[in-house]
Amino acid sequence: MTEIHSLRPLATILIAFAVVGLVVVFRNRPRLRQTISVGSALLTLAIVASLVPPVLAGQTPTTNLGTLVGTVDLAFQADPLGLIFALTVSGLWAITAIYNVGFTDGEGLTDRTRYLAALWLSIGSGLGVAFASNLLVLVLFYELTTIGTYPLVAHYGTERARRVGIEYVWYVIGGGTLVVGGAVLVYALAGTISFVPGGIPELDEATSSGSLAAYTAVVALLAGFAVKGAVMPLHGWLPKAMVAPTTVSGVLHAVVVVKSGVFGIARTVLEVFGPEATAAMGIATPLAVLAGATIVLGSLLALKQDDLKRRLAYSTIAHLSYVVFGIALLTPPAVVGGLVHIGAHGVTKLALFFCVGVLAIETGHKKVSEIAGVGREYPVTMGVFAVGACSLAGLPLFAGFVGKWYLLVGSAEIHWTVPFVLVLSGALNVAYFWPIVYAAFFETPDTADPKPLIDGPLGGRSAEKRRSRDDSSTADSSFETALQTDSLLAESSPTLVGSLALLAVLIVGFGTVPGELAILDLAKKAVEASVGEVFA
Numbered sequence: 001m002t003e004i005h006s007l008r009p010l011a012t013i014l015i016a017f018a019v020v021g022l023v024v025v026f027r028n029r030p031r032l033r034q035t036i037s038v039g040s041a042l043l044t045l046a047i048v049a050s051l052v053p054p055v056l057a058g059q060t061p062t063t064n065l066g067t068l069v070g071t072v073d074l075a076f077q078a079d080p081l082g083l084i085f086a087l088t089v090s091g092l093w094a095i096t097a098i099y100n101v102g103f104t105d106g107e108g109l110t111d112r113t114r115y116l117a118a119l120w121l122s123i124g125s126g127l128g129v130a131f132a133s134n135l136l137v138l139v140l141f142y143e144l145t146t147i148g149t150y151p152l153v154a155h156y157g158t159e160r161a162r163r164v165g166i167e168y169v170w171y172v173i174g175g176g177t178l179v180v181g182g183a184v185l186v187y188a189l190a191g192t193i194s195f196v197p198g199g200i201p202e203l204d205e206a207t208s209s210g211s212l213a214a215y216t217a218v219v220a221l222l223a224g225f226a227v228k229g230a231v232m233p234l235h236g237w238l239p240k241a242m243v244a245p246t247t248v249s250g251v252l253h254a255v256v257v258v259k260s261g262v263f264g265i266a267r268t269v270l271e272v273f274g275p276e277a278t279a280a281m282g283i284a285t286p287l288a289v290l291a292g293a294t295i296v297l298g299s300l301l302a303l304k305q306d307d308l309k310r311r312l313a314y315s316t317i318a319h320l321s322y323v324v325f326g327i328a329l330l331t332p333p334a335v336v337g338g339l340v341h342i343g344a345h346g347v348t349k350l351a352l353f354f355c356v357g358v359l360a361i362e363t364g365h366k367k368v369s370e371i372a373g374v375g376r377e378y379p380v381t382m383g384v385f386a387v388g389a390c391s392l393a394g395l396p397l398f399a400g401f402v403g404k405w406y407l408l409v410g411s412a413e414i415h416w417t418v419p420f421v422l423v424l425s426g427a428l429n430v431a432y433f434w435p436i437v438y439a440a441f442f443e444t445p446d447t448a449d450p451k452p453l454i455d456g457p458l459g460g461r462s463a464e465k466r467r468s469r470d471d472s473s474t475a476d477s478s479f480e481t482a483l484q485t486d487s488l489l490a491e492s493s494p495t496l497v498g499s500l501a502l503l504a505v506l507i508v509g510f511g512t513v514p515g516e517l518a519i520l521d522l523a524k525k526a527v528e529a530s531v532g533e534v535f536a
Contacts, residue, residue, distance in 0.1 A: 005063070017124045049087070056525065089255055089256060118151045122152065126260060134192075146173070149256070161244070197271055229321075258316060270530040290324075306369050309356055316349055329411055334410025
């Protein structure tokens with residue numbers, strides 16, 4: 001990679017921080033504030049996208065502002081790995097900014113100035129994490145994401161929201177402290193903390209000699225990043241954080257916070273210690289086992305949740321570990337699959353959360369047990385939800401299949417039994433998503449029966465009882481009439497429905513022509529520089 005001077009990596013971060021100020025300045029002009037927010041989000045995405053061609057051509061656009069401390073520079077660079085995360089953040093934030101226009105009005109959110117300013121601070125911090133050229137700069141912006149997201153988690157101001165917000169802060173402060181400690185140890189061992197594809201060469205002696213300091217550093221970094229990456233058993237904050245508004249849940253799960261955690265793990269394994277040292281130190285195998293266990297346990301726990309957002313939360317816990325699992329396996333296809341899943345999971349999970357947000361606004365329904373018949377009244381919303389469910393289940397032609405295919409191929413290179421973790425996960429995804437889709441489109445509130453995989457008896461209600469209920473009630477016809485009347489009013493917000501439709505197009509586009517969205521090519525380029533040829 002050839003380093004070239006460019007202000008674009010820094011510009012994206014500065015735009016975000018500038019908008020924080022503009023949101024406050026125009027706090028009494030909500031329409032102008034929203035216009036600035038949407039326009040700035042689209043501008044940020046355009047700048048990030050403009051970095052793709054030079055990076056794929058082998059260049060590294062870099063902004064160096066000089067020495068930060070010691071021999072560490074305050075520098076920002078667009079390399080293949082960082083650009084994957086930056087595209088995910090900026091692309092999904094542009095859609096979120098549009099969705100947010102309708103959501104804040106529909107939800108009736110208060111304290112909107114603080115809310116929007118905190119969102120933009122979180123996005124700017126996420127872009128700083130993506131474009132950081134060394135561990136110290138990454139740590140600075142990694143901690144800034146905490147400052148931005150705490151008021152979002154606690155936004156509603158209830159006793160529960162404040163309690164969850166404080167617990168979230170304790171979790172991430174603990175993780176951040178570990179990351180800082182690991183960065184300091186790496187600097188002491190190597191004299192540098194700049195990212196190098198394949199690992200920092202100056203660390204070779206420490207890692208090959210089995211230095212206790214080297215082991216402490218790698219464990220501290222991985223554990224610290226695993227907190228926001230929600231790797232079990234450090235996941236406890238995430239389901240509780242669903243007390244936040246739906247847009248915040250989307251930002252937490254799909255855009256910034258959790259993705260910064262798994263991205264930090266990728267940087268540590270691929271560009272700080274390097275794949276060879278990680279394997280030689282015996283770190284890779286335990287990390288893969290932990291990620292595999294999180295994939296299965298997260299999916300099993302998702303089955304038990306009746307609250308829609310909590311079910312999605314446990315799904316996120318499982319799918320984040322797809323990324324960690326692929327990186328820990330250290331085979332080129334598996335690492336590609338893990339990196340691609342950063343974007344694929346992001347666009348899919350954002351769509352699912354936004355669907356849940358629309359349902360909460362329009363119907364007040366927030367539970368799986370309340371979802372029967374909703375698909376007939378809100379076909380766009382539940383249609384997009386079905387597309388997202390297919391994606392996370394890893395079905396072909398949807399975004400989730402792309403990364404999963406590479407993960408399956410890469411895991412098979414380790415041992416023929418390893419792919420069964422992913423196969424089991426796919427089956428569990430179907431198990432906890434299909435009852436939602438089926439109930440929404442093929443049942444009514446009066447005919448719905450408990451699903452055996454949720455809390456009902458094996459096989460659900462008996463056919464005889466169900467038929468008797470159908471014969472003795474005329475609720476179905478009245479329900480259909482109500483649907484025909486209400487459907488003209490449903491899904492009327494163009495920003496909400498338009499955002500959902502755009503996300504559905506991206507999910508299908510990612511699954512059918514993944515190369516057109518650049519993330520797959522960037523993942524291959526990052527892996528070739530750090531691990532080796534994807535398909536030799």
